[in-house]
Amino acid sequence: MKIGIPANSNNLDAKVDSRYARSQYIIFVDSETLEFEAVNNKNMNSQQGAGTGMSQDLIKGGADIIISQNVGPKAWEVLKEFGIKVYKAVDGMSIKEALEAQKNGKLEEITSATEEGHHH
Amino acid sequence: MKIAVASGKGGTGKTIISTSLALSLATDKNVHYFDCDVEAPNGHIFLKPDIIKEEKLGIDVPKVNLDKCDYCGACADACEFSAILVARNKIMVFNELCHGCYACQMVCHVDAINMEMHSTAIYREGNAGNIHFVEGRLNLGEPMPTPIISKIKNLLPKEGLVIIDSPPGNSDSMVEAVIDTDFVLLVTEPTPFGLHDLKLAVDTVKLMNIPMGIVANRADLGTKDLWDYAKKENIPVLMEIPFLRKVAEGYSTGIPLVDVIPEYREQFKVLYKKIESLVSEKER
C-alpha cells in the first residue's frame, strides 16, 4: 500500500518530521517495493490552512495510511472523514525505521489529534 | 463626515480619543460611533450604551448539495484558499478558511453549491444619549476580522457625523476600517516605539489618499522627534494631551477622559472644527 509521510529531506533516510503540515517534503512510498516519490510540501509556507492542505495533498497523492509524529485537529478531521489511518512515529525515527516498525505492528495508531488546533 | 480614529501602535489612547470626541460632540448634535476594532472592541466600556439590537454576522460559505454533486473537483481547484477538498468521492468544506468570494459556486456546473452565512461575529447596536452606537465583535478564535469590518461599514449612514474606531496596526483590517472615510485621526505617543509605528500608519493612510492629523497622547513623555516628523510630512498635530495620572486612573475603571476633566470637552469641539476645515480645504 501507499504510505504518506511528512519528511525533512527527500529520501528514505530522512527523519519523519516532528510537525505535520510544515515539513519541507512529503514522501509517498510503496510499502512493498519501497519505491518512493518525494514532493515539495507547498503547505510549508502557506497562509492559513496548512494542516487541512497537508491532509488534502496526502489524500490526493493516494496515501492509504500516514506515518507522522503529530496531527492537528483540523487535519485529523479530514483524515478521519476519509478513513485514513495515522500511525505515530517516534521522534528521531528515519522513514526506513518507521516503515519497518509499522510493518511489524510496532507503531501506535493515532486516534485523536496530538497537537492543538489553530482555530477553536 | 466620517472620521476614522487609528493608531500604528496599540495602547496609545485611540479608544480614549474616539470616545471622548464622540461624547464631546454629542452634547449638541447626533453622533454615530462605529467600533470597528472587532477583535477587541472597547468603546462600550466608556460609552456604556443601552443595547437594543444584537445579531450574528459572518461570511457566506458554500453548502454543498450532495445529491447534485458529482465530485468533479472544479470548486476545489478554483478555491485560492484551500477551503474545499474533493477526493475519493467525498467533499469537505473548511469554513474558517473561506473568504466568501463565491468562486466555487461560479464554477460548479451542476448547481450543487448554495452560499449560506457562517457566523463569525456579533453585531450590537444601541444608544448612549445622542450617540448612536454600533459595534462588531469577532468571536474568539475566528481568524478573519476584515469581512466583518466591511459588513459593518456597509451599514454606515450616508449623512451625519460618524466616528469610526479602527483596529490598531497597519494590516488589511485597519485599511478596511479607514478606507473611504473623510479624515483619519492618528493617535500616538511621542516615544521611539510610538513614532516608529506612527510612520507605518501614515504610510498606510497615504496609500488611501485621505487627509490626516495627529493627536499626541502623553505628550510630555518622550522626545520632540514626533513634532519634527509631523512638520516634515506636513501633517498637523491637532491636539496634545499630557500624561495625567488621574486620566490614567479614570481610564482604568472605564471613566472617559472628558468625564475626568470636563474642560477637555471644549478642546475636542475645537479639534472637530479643525478637522472640518482641513476636510473642506482638501475638497477645494
Add this chain to the structure above:
Amino acid sequence: MKELVVVSGKGGTGKTTITASFTYLAKNKVIADCDVDASDMHLITAPDILNTIPFKGRKKAVVNEDKCISCGKCEPACHFDAISDINKINPIKCEGCGVCDLVCPVDAIDMVETIAGDLHISESRYGPMIHARLRIGEENSGQLVTLVRQYAKIMSADRKKELIIIDGPPGTACPTTSAVTGTNLAVVVTEPTLSGLHDLKRVTDVIKHFRVEPVVIVNKYDINKNMTDKIQEYCNEKNIPLLGKIPFDKVVVEAMVAGKSIPEYYNGELTIIIKEIWEKVYKLLTEVN
C-alpha cells in the same frame, strides 16, 4: 532548547519593554521578534541585517489593459469591492480570490504573486535576532510569525543557544496563537485597567488552549491598585502564577529614548524588580517540560 513567548492581550501594556529587558538579562539566546505588524524590538537591539528573505503573500489581480475590452463583467462579480470604474482594481482591497479572472471573457486578468513581508536574519549586541515586517495593508494571518519562529529555531540549533525569546504580537488572534503554540512558557504582560483585565482573560484562555503555561506580570500596577487586586484574584482563581508587579515610572520612556532596555539603562528600582521577575521566569523555564 526552550522557547519563551511574551504576549499582552491588550496592546500598549509594556510587552516589548519587558521582552527587551529579558533579552538583555538572558545570556544564551536567540531573539525572535514576532510582532510583525508593528515590530519595535529593533529600536532597542539595533540589529545589523545580514540577510533578508521575502515572504510571499496572496496573489493579486491585475488587468492587462491591452486585452481588456471594458465589458464590465468583473466589477459586479468582485465580492470585496476591489473593482471600480469598469476595470480599475484596487490592490489594497483585492483578496486574490480570482473570481474576476474566472468571469473575464477575454482572459485579460492576471493573478500576480506578491511579496507580503520581509524577514531579516540579523546580529545585534544582544545576540542573534530574527525579525520581520509585514508590508502595510497586508493580511496578518500568523504565517509570517510562524516563519520567524522557524528561522529562530534553525539559528538556535546552529549557534547552540539554549533559549529563544519571542516578542509576541498583541491581541488574541491568529498571529498570537502562532507565536504561542509549542512554546514552553508564556509571559503575559498586563495593566490594571478594565480593558487590560478583559484581554488578560482572553489571552490566558488562548494560551491554555494551546497547552502552554501562562504566567502574569502586572505593569504600571500602581495606577489602580484595586484593579491590580482583581487581577491577582483572577490569577489565584485560575492557578496562574503572578510573578511580579512593576510600578509606573517615566524611566521606561527614558530608557527607550536612550535606545536601551531598562536593565541596560540603569540600576534603579525597575531594574531590581525586573531582574527578580526574570530569575523566576528562568527558573520556571528550567523546570518546565
